[in-house]
Every structure is written in structure tokens, then in C-alpha cells.
Amino acid sequence: MAQVYPTIGARSLAKAIAVHDGVQAELTRRAFEIGVRAEEILVAHRADGHAEIDIEAGDNNRYVILSDDRGQKAALSIEYGREESVIVREDKHGRKYLDVLPAMDGLYILATASNLPKKRKGKVKLD
Structure with a gap:
């Protein structure tokens, strides 16, 4: 009968x-x-x-990344979408303005490209 060793030299079999x-x-x-x-x-x-x-290489992994570092830093919203939100902005004179950010459906770019299921991230409740 064959015997399977859990290590090869100093490395685990998986490594x-x-x-x-x-x-x-x-x-x-x-x-x-x-x-x-x-x-x-x-x-x-x-x-x-x-x-x-972007595609990046780790030690033993590869990563496909949706990056929006040059823009509005909205990669998460691009992938999963967002709900409508109201943002309060203040100008240099102290006047406040309300901006409405409309809801947007996610494009699921990475999920679609990698043939993974499209799952919307749930809300985080802060108590």
C-alpha cells in the first residue's frame, strides 16, 4: 500500500x-x-x-484587482453598487450644502470575469 507523506523536505505538501x-x-x-x-x-x-x-503577483498567488485610486476611489461601489446617500458639504465660508449621491447597481466586473456568483455585500450595522 502506498504511503502519503505530509511533507516534502521541510515544506508541507500543499506548499x-x-x-x-x-x-x-x-x-x-x-x-x-x-x-x-x-x-x-x-x-x-x-x-x-x-x-x-491591475494584476499583481504575491508570493504564491495572483490577484486581479479593480482599482480606482486615480479617480473617486469607488471600486467597491463599481463592483457591488451603492444605495442612495446624502452628503453634507461645507464651503470655505461655512455654508453647508446637501449633495445626493444616487443609487447605483453594481457591475460585478470581477465576479463576472472570474465566473464567480454575484453577491451583493450586506450592510454593516453599527450599534
């Missing part, structure tokens, strides 16, 4: 598989494919925004 050249190449390939699909979806919806798709 040894994760760092294998073939596995890393496949992660890179799949992240690139997801990134290309995400970029296509984003471009189809972009009017004048600054959002972009």
Missing part, C-alpha cells in the same frame, strides 16, 4: 505543490485571462472614469 513551476505558470495564465475579461467588461461600461484592472 510544495503551490510553488511548483507548472502551478505558478497556470496561476499567471488564469489571472491574465480573468484580467483581460475584466478589462473588456470595464471598458464597455466606462464613460469617463479612472478605474482600471
Whole structure:
């Protein structure tokens, strides 16, 4: 009968598989494919925004990121949508203004590109 060892040298079996050249190449390939699909979806919806798709490599992982660092920092709202909200703004003379930010449906760019289920993030209750 075969015996399976939980380690290979000093590494766990899972770590040894994760760092294998073939596995890393496949992660890179799949992240690139997801990134290309995400970029296509984003471009189809972009009017004048600054959002972009980035691909980053971690130690043993790849990340496809919806980034809006150059714009309104609204990547979360772009992906999942938002409810209507009222913002109070004050000018340099102390006058206050109310701005209404309309509700927006999420585009689910990353979820669609990676074939994951579309789930809206729930509200956080602060007590």
C-alpha cells in the first residue's frame, strides 16, 4: 500500500505543490485571462472614469484587482453598487450644502470575469 507523506523536505505538501513551476505558470495564465475579461467588461461600461484592472503577483498567488485610486476611489461601489446617500458639504465660508449621491447597481466586473456568483455585500450595522 502506498504511503502519503505530509511533507516534502521541510515544506508541507500543499506548499510544495503551490510553488511548483507548472502551478505558478497556470496561476499567471488564469489571472491574465480573468484580467483581460475584466478589462473588456470595464471598458464597455466606462464613460469617463479612472478605474482600471491591475494584476499583481504575491508570493504564491495572483490577484486581479479593480482599482480606482486615480479617480473617486469607488471600486467597491463599481463592483457591488451603492444605495442612495446624502452628503453634507461645507464651503470655505461655512455654508453647508446637501449633495445626493444616487443609487447605483453594481457591475460585478470581477465576479463576472472570474465566473464567480454575484453577491451583493450586506450592510454593516453599527450599534
